[in-house]
Amino acid sequence: MSNLLAEIQEAVINGQAPKVKELTQAGLDAGQTPQEILNEGLIPAMKIVGEKFQKGEFYISEMMISARAMYAGLNLVKPLLIAQKTESKGKAIVGTVQGDLHDIGKNLVCMMMEGGGYEVIDLGVNITSEQFLEAVKEHSPDFVMMSALLTTTMESMAKVIQVLADNGLRDKVLIGIGGAPVTQRFADSIGADFYASDAGEAVSKANSLLLER
Numbered sequence: 315m316s317n318l319l320a321e322i323q324e325a326v327i328n329g330q331a332p333k334v335k336e337l338t339q340a341g342l343d344a345g346q347t348p349q350e351i352l353n354e355g356l357i358p359a360m361k362i363v364g365e366k367f368q369k370g371e372f373y374i375s376e377m378m379i380s381a382r383a384m385y386a387g388l389n390l391v392k393p394l395l396i397a398q399k400t401e402s403k404g405k406a407i408v409g410t411v412q413g414d415l416h417d418i419g420k421n422l423v424c425m426m427m428e429g430g431g432y433e434v435i436d437l438g439v440n441i442t443s444e445q446f447l448e449a450v451k452e453h454s455p456d457f458v459m460m461s462a463l464l465t466t467t468m469e470s471m472a473k474v475i476q477v478l479a480d481n482g483l484r485d486k487v488l489i490g491i492g493g494a495p496v497t498q499r500f501a502d503s504i505g506a507d508f509y510a511s512d513a514g515e516a517v518s519k520a521n522s523l524l525l526e527r
């Protein structure tokens with residue numbers, strides 16, 4: 315890994331937003347791709363932040379400051395990822411499920427889906443099953459994509475699928491789920507159509523499912 319990516323990681327962990335912005339810009343100017351900055355700088359830094367929180371070395375306030383620092387970099391790479399966009403391949407509604415306020419991963423999924431040529435409707439965080447249902451009725455999307463970062467909120471995904479089924483809409487959409495605690499096994503157990511471990515894989519799985527349909 316280049317020094318610059320290591321410095322980006324360190325600045326995110328230390329919560330230094332202006333420094334992250336500066337280093338991200340320097341990286342882009344030096345020819346690092348937005349994907350490298352994301353996947354080898356910004357994202358792994360948040361993983362380390364989570365580990366520090368788990369070990370009791372970081373408080374919530376420090377996690378928040380790191381998250382803000384990550385956004386300082388993310389906001390710079392975002393337009394570059396989305397610039398690769400072509401004509402719309404389909405429509406996706408994306409949201410973080412009820413009870414869950416984590417949005418970095420969800421926002422990355424939105425960005426990559428947009429960059430991958432999809433029209434994205436970002437519902438935001440703490441989205442109830444009724445809100446997902448209303449959004450499906452309103453937008454008739456190809457995909458419903460749900461994010462959960464807490465083991466306690468993963469079950470809300472099953473609830474959304476149930477509510478869609480109760481309203482005769484389950485088979486009208488392809489359902490994708492993700493987030494750190496989510497697994498393929500969990501996706502199978504709740505009857506989701508796909509799981510992806512990162513935002514890039516989310517796009518490739520969405521693409522292949524759309525072709526199969």
Ligand code: B12
Pocket residue numbers: 357360361363364365367368374375377378381413414415416417418419420422423459460461462463464465466490491492493494495509510511512513514516
């Ligand atoms: C930043 C952070 C916060 C920030 C969130 C800021 C924000 N705007 O999002 C704040 C400080 C607010 C926060 C709060 C809390 N947090 Co927190 N948080 C994190 C942390 C450090 C990083 C998460 C992150 O952004 N990762 C980076 C992104 C890029 O990764 P990602 O979200 O996994 O997303 C990728 C993939 O999963 C996938 N993906 C994500 N969504 C989707 C959706 C689809 C459809 C697909 C296909 C793919 C996909 O693609 C993404 C990009 O590649 C994690 C640690 C960790 N290892 O996850 C803890 C963590 C998730 N938090 C945790 C906890 C406990 C909490 C709190 C309960 C703390 C508290 N006591 O209050 C609260 C809960 C608040 C709430 N109700 O939601 C625990 C969860 C434990 C558990 N097993 O349930 C973790 C794991 C930390 C830990 N190790 O203990 N947190």
